[in-house]
Amino acid sequence: MLCEIVDRHGGQATSLLQILIDVQMRFRHVPPRIMTALAGMLHLPRTQVEAVVEFYRFLSVTSVGRFDVRFSDSVTDHLLGSRDLAARLCQRLGVKLGETRVDDAVSIHLTSCTGLSDQGPAALVNGHVLTRLDGDRIVQMADFIDQGMDLDTWPKNWFKVEDQVQLAGLLLEGELPLGASLERALTLHPADIFSEIDRSGLRGRGGAGFKTAAKWRFCYEGEEGAVPGDPTIARYVVCNADEGEPGTFKDRVLLSRNAQDVFEGMTVCAKAIGAQHGFIYLRGEYRYLLDSLLRGLKVRRLRGLLGRNILGVEGFDFDIEIHLGAGAYICGEESALIESLEGKPGHPRNRPPYPVTHGYLGQPTVVNNVETFAAAARIMAYGADWFLSVGTPESSGTKILSVSGDCERPGIYEVPFGSPVSDLLRRCGADDPMGVQVGGPSGTFIGPDEFERILGFEDLPTGGSMMVFSQARDVVAIARSFTHFFAHESCGFCTPCRVGTSLLGQLIDKIAEGHGTPHDLIEMTQLAAIVKNTSHCGLGQTAAHPLMQTLERFPERYQERLKTLFFEPGFDLDGALEVSRQMTGREDAHAHLTQSG
Amino acid sequence: MTDLMTHKIRIATTSLAGCFGCHMSFLDIDERFFTLCEHVVFDRSPFTDIKHLGEHVDVGLIEGGLCNAENVSTLREFRDHVKILVAVGACAINGGIPAMRNHIPLKECLEESYLVAVGIDSPQIPNDPELPLLLDRVRPIHEVVKVDYFLPGCPPSAEVFWTFLTDLMAGREPQIPEAQIHFD
Numbered sequence: 001m002l003c004e005i006v007d008r009h010g011g012q013a014t015s016l017l018q019i020l021i022d023v024q025m026r027f028r029h030v031p032p033r034i035m036t037a038l039a040g041m042l043h044l045p046r047t048q049v050e051a052v053v054e055f056y057r058f059l060s061v062t063s064v065g066r067f068d069v070r071f072s073d074s075v076t077d078h079l080l081g082s083r084d085l086a087a088r089l090c091q092r093l094g095v096k097l098g099e100t101r102v103d104d105a106v107s108i109h110l111t112s113c114t115g116l117s118d119q120g121p122a123a124l125v126n127g128h129v130l131t132r133l134d135g136d137r138i139v140q141m142a143d144f145i146d147q148g149m150d151l152d153t154w155p156k157n158w159f160k161v162e163d164q165v166q167l168a169g170l171l172l173e174g175e176l177p178l179g180a181s182l183e184r185a186l187t188l189h190p191a192d193i194f195s196e197i198d199r200s201g202l203r204g205r206g207g208a209g210f211k212t213a214a215k216w217r218f219c220y221e222g223e224e225g226a227v228p229g230d231p232t233i234a235r236y237v238v239c240n241a242d243e244g245e246p247g248t249f250k251d252r253v254l255l256s257r258n259a260q261d262v263f264e265g266m267t268v269c270a271k272a273i274g275a276q277h278g279f280i281y282l283r284g285e286y287r288y289l290l291d292s293l294l295r296g297l298k299v300r301r302l303r304g305l306l307g308r309n310i311l312g313v314e315g316f317d318f319d320i321e322i323h324l325g326a327g328a329y330i331c332g333e334e335s336a337l338i339e340s341l342e343g344k345p346g347h348p349r350n351r352p353p354y355p356v357t358h359g360y361l362g363q364p365t366v367v368n369n370v371e372t373f374a375a376a377a378r379i380m381a382y383g384a385d386w387f388l389s390v391g392t393p394e395s396s397g398t399k400i401l402s403v404s405g406d407c408e409r410p411g412i413y414e415v416p417f418g419s420p421v422s423d424l425l426r427r428c429g430a431d432d433p434m435g436v437q438v439g440g441p442s443g444t445f446i447g448p449d450e451f452e453r454i455l456g457f458e459d460l461p462t463g464g465s466m467m468v469f470s471q472a473r474d475v476v477a478i479a480r481s482f483t484h485f486f487a488h489e490s491c492g493f494c495t496p497c498r499v500g501t502s503l504l505g506q507l508i509d510k511i512a513e514g515h516g517t518p519h520d521l522i523e524m525t526q527l528a529a530i531v532k533n534t535s536h537c538g539l540g541q542t543a544a545h546p547l548m549q550t551l552e553r554f555p556e557r558y559q560e561r562l563k564t565l566f567f568e569p570g571f572d573l574d575g576a577l578e579v580s581r582q583m584t585g586r587e588d589a590h591a592h593l594t595q596s597g
Numbered sequence: 598m599t600d601l602m603t604h605k606i607r608i609a610t611t612s613l614a615g616c617f618g619c620h621m622s623f624l625d626i627d628e629r630f631f632t633l634c635e636h637v638v639f640d641r642s643p644f645t646d647i648k649h650l651g652e653h654v655d656v657g658l659i660e661g662g663l664c665n666a667e668n669v670s671t672l673r674e675f676r677d678h679v680k681i682l683v684a685v686g687a688c689a690i691n692g693g694i695p696a697m698r699n700h701i702p703l704k705e706c707l708e709e710s711y712l713v714a715v716g717i718d719s720p721q722i723p724n725d726p727e728l729p730l731l732l733d734r735v736r737p738i739h740e741v742v743k744v745d746y747f748l749p750g751c752p753p754s755a756e757v758f759w760t761f762l763t764d765l766m767a768g769r770e771p772q773i774p775e776a777q778i779h780f781d
C-alpha cells in the first residue's frame with residue numbers, strides 16, 4: 001500500500017510531503033514504521049521525514065479520530081460563536097479539545113482560518129468543508145459521529161460552499177474563452193509579452209505588490225551574465241494558492257469559478273519565460289477543490305492547452321501539477337512555499353537570492369498569487385489598455401476583496417483600485433463600524449476617521465482580506481486573537497519571532513485579563529519593536545502590527561484595562577500554591593500569597 | 598539612596614531558586630572586590646549574613662527564579678526596599694535549570710520524590726509549616742515584580758558584574774558590551 005502511494009507521487013524525495021499527506025489520510029497518522037520505510041525508499045535521513053511530519057499541522061504522529069473535526073478559529077468565526085460550538089461538540093462527544101477520544105472515534109481541534117469567513121462558523125471534517133454551523137447542526141453532528149455515519153450520508157447542504165460574488169469587475173465578469181489569451185501570447189515574442197504586462201501596470205495581488213512583468217522578465221533573463229531565455233535552463237511557474245491570511249477567501253472563489261483563467265495565466269507565463277513545469281500550491285484547507293481542479297487541467301490537456309506541443313506549437317511543452325499544503329500559514333511566504341514544494345518543512349529561505357533566480361530546486365522560478373495569474377490571462381487576451389481603464393496610476397485594474405465580519409452582505413467584492421473604504425462599507429451594508437482590518441492581521445487596522453483612505457498600493461495595500469468590526473466589538477480582544485494567530489503560526493526558525501510572538505501573546509493576555517500595569521504596555525511596545533526589526537521573514541516582521549496599530553488608534557481601550565499599581569503578576573499567584581496546599585494539607589499563613597505586593 | 602554617612606552605594610544580593618554560581622562568578626572579580634568595597638556597602642546578602650533589608654538600598658541583585666512561596670516573599674522584600682532591581686543570570690531571567698521541572702506536573706514531582714521512588718521508607722510529603730510551599734511552576738522573577746535590569750549568562754561573567762556596577766557607580770546608564778554577553 002505504501003509502495004502504491006509512493007509510486008503515485010513519482011517516488012521522488014520532493015514528493016515527501018504529498019506522500020505523507022496520503023499516508024495521514026489512510027492511517028489517520030504517520031506511523032513510525034512508515035517514516036522509517038519512507039526514509040529508505042526516498043533515500044532520505046529518517047530525521048528529515050520526522051521533521052516534515054512534525055512541521056505540518058495536518059500530519060500527526062499520534063492517531064486522529066475516525067472523524068477528525070477542525071473548527072476554523074479566525075476572529076470572524078469567533079464573532080459567530082465558533083469557540084462555543086467547538087466546546088459544545090467536545091462536551092456532547094466526551095472528548096477534550098485537541099485530543100482523540102479513547103475509542104479513536106473522534107478528535108476535535110481548532111485550526112487557523114479555513115477561508116470561509118463569509119459563511120462561518122466553518123470547520124473541516126476529514127478534509128471536507130462544513131459551513132454555517134449552528135447549535136442544531138452541532139447536536140446532529142454529535143449523533144452522526146457517535147453512530148459512525150459515513151460523511152456521504154450527512155446532509156448535503158452542510159457541505160455547501162457558496163461563491164457569494166457580490167460585485168464583479170474586470171476579472172470576475174463574463175467568461176474568458178478557453179485558450180484566447182494563450183493564442184495571443186503565441187503570436188508574441190517573450191519581450192512583447194513582458195512589455196504588454198508591464199504596460200498594464202499589473203502588480204502582485206498576494207500583498208507585496210511587486211511588478212509582475214519585472215518578475216517574469218528577471219526569471220527569463222536569469223542572473224547577470226546568463227543568456228536570456230537560455231533553453232537549457234529549467235524554469236518553473238508556481239501559483240501561490242496558500243491563501244492563509246485570516247479573512248481572505250478570494251483565491252478560493254477564483255479557483256472554484258475561474259480556474260481556467262488561472263491555468264491560462266500560468267501557461268502564458270510559461271510561454272514567456274520558457275518554463276515546462278508548473279505547480280499550484282493549494283492549501284490543505286482547500287483540498288475539497290482538488291478534484292474539480294484536476295478535471296479542469298484534464299480539459300486543457302484534451303484541448304491541447306497543456307502538455308506537449310501546446311496548440312500545435314512545436315517545442316512548447318508545459319504542464320501543471322497540484323501540490324497540497326498541510327496546515328501551515330508560513331508556506332504562503334514564497335521561499336517557504338518552495339521549500340514545501342520540495343517536500344521539506346516550510347522554513348523561509350535567506351533572500352537574496354530570490355526565487356526568480358534560485359527558486360524550486362535552485363532554478364529560476366516565478367511565484368505569483370492566484371489572482372495575479374487570473375489578471376495576467378485577461379490582460380493578454382484583452383490588452384493592457386483594457387486593464388488600465390480602471391484603477392489609479394500606481395495601482396491599475398481592480399482588486400478582489402474578501403469581506404467578512406459585521407456587515408449585512410459578506411462575500412466577494414471586486415472593486416476598482418482607488419476606491420475609498422467607505423464605498424465598500426456602504427456596499428456591504430456595514431453602518432457605523434468601529435474599525436476595519438485591511439489586508440488581514442499582517443495588514444492595517446483602520447478606525448472610523450480613516451474610512452476615506454483608498455485601497456491601492458499608494459495608500460492601503462491589501463492582499464484582499466477585509467474584516468469589518470462593529471462598535472460592539474472589543475478591539476483589544478481582536479488584536480489579542482491576531483497576536484495568538486502569529487504565535488501559533490510562527491515557523492520557529494528564528495528566535496525573535498518564535499519567542500517574541502509568544503511573549504507578546506502572554507503580555508496581551510495579561511492586559512486583557514486585567515492584570516496589566518502601565519509598565520506592561522511599555523514592555524509590549526519595546527518587545528514589538530524587537531520582533532519587528534529582527535525577525536527573519538514577513539511573518540515576524542508584521543506579527544506585532546495588530547497590537548501596535550490598535551494601541552495607536554485606541555489607546556483608551558488599553559488604558560482602561562490597566563491597574564494603577566506598579567506591577568502585578570499575570571497569573572494567579574496564590575493559585576500556584578494550590579497543588580502544594582492540597583498535597584501537604586496546609587492552610588497556615590505561609591501557605592498563601594497575595595496577588596500584588 | 599546612597600548611604601548618607603559614607604556616600605557609599607548600598608547593595609543587597611540573594612539567591613532564590615539558583616545554584617549560587619552567579620554569586621561565585623561575582624566574586625571572580627577577585628582583587629577588584631577591594632576597590633568595589635571602597636564605593637559600596639553590602640546590605641542583606643550571603644556575604645554579610647544580614648537577614649532582612651534595610652530601609653534604603655540602592656541595588657538589589659537577584660540570582661535564581663521563583664520555585665516556592667518564600668522566594669516570592671524574599672523577592673517582594675527586595676522590590677519594596679531597593680531602587681534598582683536586577684535579574685542576574687539565566688535562572689532569574691528565564692527560570693533556568695530549576696524550570697526544567699515545569700514539564701512535569703508538580704503532583705508527580707512530589708509523589709516521585711517522597712512517596713514512590715525506590716528506597717523511600719515512611720513515605721510522606723513534608724508538611725512542616727517551616728518549609729516553603731512549592732509553586733506549581735518555576736517562574737522567572739519578572740513575572741512577579743518589575744525588574745529594572747537583566748544580566749544574562751549562566752552565570753554572567755565577573756566582567757559583566759564589574760561593568761554593570763562600575764557604570765552605576767559612575768552614574769552612567771549601564772551598558773554591557775556585546776562581547777561580554779555573546780556566548781556562541
Ligand SMILES: Cc1cc2nc3c(=O)[nH]c(=O)nc-3n(C[C@H](O)[C@H](O)[C@H](O)COP(=O)(O)O)c2cc1C
Nearest residue numbers: 204205206240242243244332333334368369372538
Ligand atoms: C507570512 C507570509 C504569508 C504569505 N502568504 C501568502 C499567501 O497565502 N498567498 C500569496 O499569494 N502570497 C502570500 N505571501 C506573499 C508571497 O511571499 C509572495 O510575495 C507572493 O506570492 C508573490 O505573488 P504576487 O507577486 O503575485 O503577489 C505571504 C508572505 C508572507 C511573508
Ligand code: SF4
Nearest residue numbers: 491493494497537540
Ligand atoms: S520570522 Fe517567524 S515565521 Fe519567519 S522565519 Fe522567523 S520564526 Fe519563521
Ligand code: SF4
Nearest residue numbers: 615616618686687688
Ligand atoms: S544562572 Fe546559572 S550560575 Fe546562575 S544560578 Fe542559574 S544555574 Fe546557577
